[in-house]
Amino acid sequence: MGPIDLFFHLIGFAAPAVAVAMLVALGARVIMPARAATRPWWLQSAINSIVGVTVLAAGLWHFGVDGRMATYAALVLAVASCQWVSARGWRG
Numbered sequence: 001m002g003p004i005d006l007f008f009h010l011i012g013f014a015a016p017a018v019a020v021a022m023l024v025a026l027g028a029r030v031i032m033p034a035r036a037a038t039r040p041w042w043l044q045s046a047i048n049s050i051v052g053v054t055v056l057a058a059g060l061w062h063f064g065v066d067g068r069m070a071t072y073a074a075l076v077l078a079v080a081s082c083q084w085v086s087a088r089g090w091r092g
Helices: 003-031 041-063 069-086
Strands: none
Touching: 003 041, 003 069, 041 069
């Protein structure tokens, strides 16, 4: 596998985590606008993306393959939990 192929494989691997992270960070501005505005949306997206890619990597390690539904369910739960903690959701 060449470097270009590796690059596209890594982008394809991280794409679900980045998409979920951005949607959750932007959606939090609509759902809980007073608390979600503590950090810029791009910073929340970056933090959520790091958590998401970590969960996807853990799922790849655990199952040995990419794309299991359990991994994607864990991705959604982890990113939503990260956003809730980042927005201090327990104070509401």
